[in-house]
Amino acid sequence: MALKLNTAYFLCYKLPSKSSHGIRSSAALMPSTLYTKTNRRQAHNNVEVTHSMPPEKIEIFESLEGWAQHNLLMHLKPVEKCWQPMDFLPEPESEGFYEQLQELRERCKELPDDYLVVLVGDMITEEALPSYHSLMNSTDGIRDETGASLNAWAIWTRGWTAEENRHGDLLNKYLYLSGRVDMKQIEKTIQYLIGSGMDVKLENNPYNGLIYTSFQERATFISHANTARVAKEHGDLKLAQICGIIAADEKRHETAYTKIVEKLFEIDPDNSILALAGMMKKKIKMPAHLMYDGQDDKIFEHFSAVAQKLGVYTAKDYAEILEFLIGKWGVEKLTGLSSEGRKAQDFVCGLPRKIRRLEDKAQARMRDKKAYTTVPFSWIFGRELRV
Numbered sequence: 001m002a003l004k005l006n007t008a009y010f011l012c013y014k015l016p017s018k019s020s021h022g023i024r025s026s027a028a029l030m031p032s033t034l035y036t037k038t039n040r041r042q043a044h045n046n047v048e049v050t051h052s053m054p055p056e057k058i059e060i061f062e063s064l065e066g067w068a069q070h071n072l073l074m075h076l077k078p079v080e081k082c083w084q085p086m087d088f089l090p091e092p093e094s095e096g097f098y099e100q101l102q103e104l105r106e107r108c109k110e111l112p113d114d115y116l117v118v119l120v121g122d123m124i125t126e127e128a129l130p131s132y133h134s135l136m137n138s139t140d141g142i143r144d145e146t147g148a149s150l151n152a153w154a155i156w157t158r159g160w161t162a163e164e165n166r167h168g169d170l171l172n173k174y175l176y177l178s179g180r181v182d183m184k185q186i187e188k189t190i191q192y193l194i195g196s197g198m199d200v201k202l203e204n205n206p207y208n209g210l211i212y213t214s215f216q217e218r219a220t221f222i223s224h225a226n227t228a229r230v231a232k233e234h235g236d237l238k239l240a241q242i243c244g245i246i247a248a249d250e251k252r253h254e255t256a257y258t259k260i261v262e263k264l265f266e267i268d269p270d271n272s273i274l275a276l277a278g279m280m281k282k283k284i285k286m287p288a289h290l291m292y293d294g295q296d297d298k299i300f301e302h303f304s305a306v307a308q309k310l311g312v313y314t315a316k317d318y319a320e321i322l323e324f325l326i327g328k329w330g331v332e333k334l335t336g337l338s339s340e341g342r343k344a345q346d347f348v349c350g351l352p353r354k355i356r357r358l359e360d361k362a363q364a365r366m367r368d369k370k371a372y373t374t375v376p377f378s379w380i381f382g383r384e385l386r387v
């Protein structure tokens, strides 16, 4: 059932019922002091599709609960075996605290501005965890119905969130102690971002949500592994260790999410390939794409450009992630698909090459035009970087 909803519906913030499919034309009115121009523009142009998974498919996720119990929860680490931020930070209760702090600040002196901007952007992305938790819990078939449900999907989402929470926490504290960045601007950016949410077109559909999260976990694994590499190049071995240990968590989460989607491809290949093609057609937006610092409407694009320039996360990584997922899920070898499914399969399998070709052309155009500009970043006290 497609449901068209009017503006009044949005103004009263009524939530759609669990089983309804909705297409919502969004001209939502948002308080101008809370949101970026990009955010407001997006709201005006937006058509929201919600609950796009046919209700009968819910049974698939109910029937997979036992599977999740045995095959998914094993990828969560018991709390007592997990690292905690304090394992990598100066100990405030210790007599050596000031000395440890001094050492940390000395190490951080060598970190260049472009690296700091990328690390801050990564940290802010991690700190918007409430949005990611909320998104998982608005996904049909896998949501936590009570907030403390003993359903395996719900246990997974809470455990995953609890593990993720350490990432932003550790990076935030480290950057604070470094004295190299404008923490108040960073805190404002986090507040803006959580207030804006994220709009990555998952349609409350678990096929979309689990594909998106598989992609993102691998993207964050690559990004944190690269910030570890660059920290090492600049001599901050502790920071390299921090970024490396976070990357290892992301890798474990990637294994878990890709395993779920692998199972979906096994039992429902047609719907899975259609969901993957659909997500790729919409393009995988980064979770922090609505980032704003109160000053720069394009701060997310500018942060991404610095990350690309530094080689921490690039358009080529995007293509490689897709290629990796295609291999992991055996997309090229799928058989018995509907004609729509086969078209989706062809589209997805041809996409990495297409993305690389477009990226090469875009890079060549940039080089020809020397189309670089410099922008100030509030996170580093307004110092300018080339993007």
Ligand SMILES: [Fe+2]
Residues within 6 Å of the ligand: 126, 164, 167, 220, 250
């Ligand atoms: Fe994370």
Ligand SMILES: [Fe+2]
Residues within 6 Å of the ligand: 164, 216, 217, 220, 250, 253
């Ligand atoms: Fe993650």
